[in-house]
Amino acid sequence: MRKIETSLAAATIEAPKTTAEGIGAEGVIRPAGSGRSKPTKDPYNPDFIRPLTFEEAYPKCTKEYIPVTHEGTGEVMSVPFRRIHLADTDPGCEHLDLYDTSGPQGVNPREGLPKLRKSWVGRREQKGDATPTQMWYAKQGIVTEEMAYVAAREGMDPQFVLSEVARGRAIIPSNKRHLELEPMIVGRNFKVKVNSNIGNSAVTSSIEEEVEKLQWSTLWGADTLMDLSTGKHIHQTREWIMRNAPIPVGTVPIYQALEKVDGIVENLTWEVFRETLIEQAEQGVDYFTIHAGVLLRYIPMTASRMTGIVSRGGSIHAKLCLLDHKENFAYEHWDDILDICAKYDISLSIGDGLRPGSIKDANDEAQFAELLTQGELTRRAWEKNVQVMNEGPGHVPLHKIPENMRNQLDWCSEAPFYTLGPLTTDVAPGYDHITSAIGAATIGSLGTALLCYVTPKEHLGLPNRDDVKAGLIAYRIAAHAADLAKQHPRAQEWDDALSKSRFEFRWEDQFNLAMDPITARAYHDETIDSDAGKNAHFCSMCGPKFCSMKITEDVRAYAREHGYGVDEKVFEVGMENMSKEFAKVGQVYTEETELANKLGKE
Numbered sequence: 001m002r003k004i005e006t007s008l009a010a011a012t013i014e015a016p017k018t019t020a021e022g023i024g025a026e027g028v029i030r031p032a033g034s035g036r037s038k039p040t041k042d043p044y045n046p047d048f049i050r051p052l053t054f055e056e057a058y059p060k061c062t063k064e065y066i067p068v069t070h071e072g073t074g075e076v077m078s079v080p081f082r083r084i085h086l087a088d089t090d091p092g093c094e095h096l097d098l099y100d101t102s103g104p105q106g107v108n109p110r111e112g113l114p115k116l117r118k119s120w121v122g123r124r125e126q127k128g129d130a131t132p133t134q135m136w137y138a139k140q141g142i143v144t145e146e147m148a149y150v151a152a153r154e155g156m157d158p159q160f161v162l163s164e165v166a167r168g169r170a171i172i173p174s175n176k177r178h179l180e181l182e183p184m185i186v187g188r189n190f191k192v193k194v195n196s197n198i199g200n201s202a203v204t205s206s207i208e209e210e211v212e213k214l215q216w217s218t219l220w221g222a223d224t225l226m227d228l229s230t231g232k233h234i235h236q237t238r239e240w241i242m243r244n245a246p247i248p249v250g251t252v253p254i255y256q257a258l259e260k261v262d263g264i265v266e267n268l269t270w271e272v273f274r275e276t277l278i279e280q281a282e283q284g285v286d287y288f289t290i291h292a293g294v295l296l297r298y299i300p301m302t303a304s305r306m307t308g309i310v311s312r313g314g315s316i317h318a319k320l321c322l323l324d325h326k327e328n329f330a331y332e333h334w335d336d337i338l339d340i341c342a343k344y345d346i347s348l349s350i351g352d353g354l355r356p357g358s359i360k361d362a363n364d365e366a367q368f369a370e371l372l373t374q375g376e377l378t379r380r381a382w383e384k385n386v387q388v389m390n391e392g393p394g395h396v397p398l399h400k401i402p403e404n405m406r407n408q409l410d411w412c413s414e415a416p417f418y419t420l421g422p423l424t425t426d427v428a429p430g431y432d433h434i435t436s437a438i439g440a441a442t443i444g445s446l447g448t449a450l451l452c453y454v455t456p457k458e459h460l461g462l463p464n465r466d467d468v469k470a471g472l473i474a475y476r477i478a479a480h481a482a483d484l485a486k487q488h489p490r491a492q493e494w495d496d497a498l499s500k501s502r503f504e505f506r507w508e509d510q511f512n513l514a515m516d517p518i519t520a521r522a523y524h525d526e527t528i529d530s531d532a533g534k535n536a537h538f539c540s541m542c543g544p545k546f547c548s549m550k551i552t553e554d555v556r557a558y559a560r561e562h563g564y565g566v567d568e569k570v571f572e573v574g575m576e577n578m579s580k581e582f583a584k585v586g587q588v589y590t591e592e593t594e595l596a597n598k599l600g601k602e
């Protein structure tokens, strides 16, 4: 028998030791919290771990595709979504369709994902377009395949997508070398998106584990992914990630550039950095984080900070500036960087190297000085038709968040904002996915387009697969809460479907509609794990006598039977009757409750 256990952070599946053809020697899903996989023996022939499947993560769901015809070329594209099949018999309520990031399923990572964009990019290359960026096409009034694809995914008009991309208010990160990509859009007038960070370090992880984290990320709803590897086999790790990524992949190229000079900052030059940009561009990286706004004159502004410069990239550039007392080479060579990005259609994620690393440092002079420079760099990128987003903080208390959003919109001409959290307090290491999801929901509701997740391991260690899931679920909650607050079309459909299933005691539907169905079901099973319990009109929280939803159901039935028509009157009479019941019983948990729970378990 397969056993499924979950905790808030993780889903553990101890599956039978089945061999998944071509995938790893054992093809077994590692137990959650089991630590790390073994080091990679052969980076060209990794021993991949069998991922949790779509069907295991999302019971009663199917992956479906809408056929969309691209008007310019006549190509018919298949745009994915997830359909949740429900037991609701009300007309139009038989299923719910959701945005889906999980990518093609059942693919052997050694072979890589299908090359969805091959013909799209091939046609453009044949025409010899010198600046094949989505922004350039949008400015010409050309709806690309990518624009039509994201329009269908978002339920928007392709012309609206085009106008947002042309205006720089949205980006479609899509390197022409990343042919496996299912295009997506980042912009404040679209669904709020979530970024997952993975990557090894010099201390831990392997290629197998990083590819597993990628698959885990897309399964649990990551819209974009950053490979922040700094350890062994950087190039080969990224190659496996790119060939298996259905979502845009970003990097911080200065990390690999530093590895190339054995970690000696003094030896880092523009030439090494440029060579690294081209190497990663050829592999298909969709967006680069470059900390070009960390200017020499801003560095002294961090001297009096509580936590100085906390960005890895920011601190490398700052050290380089100070060593030679020279301006940041990424700023000096910005036009060269733009030329590389324009050639491949790599989006720039202008880094926030001087972001605050503590509540005390939030919204200080250094942070906002860099943001102003980000604005200048953004407009220069647009002149060369390069797509841009701006990275933002960091650690910011709730009352200081709106100023961040206002300044970014104003100074960076409404380019998409991409924020790390922000973490709204410093006092909860081990729970920073929560401290930051609070800030993420707040800044998302104000217009931030992409939320970079934070895991429970923030400030403590390299996240493992289970931390990735905990961070992603926290951030998907934040993003969805922001969509609701912004009244994004269709966002509330999901809530309404789940509330209806909850009120109608369709437990199976409630689990299957949950953002994390495995955990929702496991928590219910903890106290009522029988099939009968899945039809009960109560749960172990209040028990059968005091289930408020059951009482409301009874009140409504009572009203129907007694011919009441006015809701207020119905509730008044119903609650009066229930109040008499309560007085009679005198306590919330009765023997009857326990008995019912027990029955439910059998």
Ligand code: SF4
Pocket (backbone or CB within 6 Å): 537, 538, 539, 540, 541, 542, 543, 544, 546, 547, 548, 549, 550
């Ligand atoms: S018993 Fe309480 S928690 Fe459980 S379904 Fe009823 S109202 Fe909700």
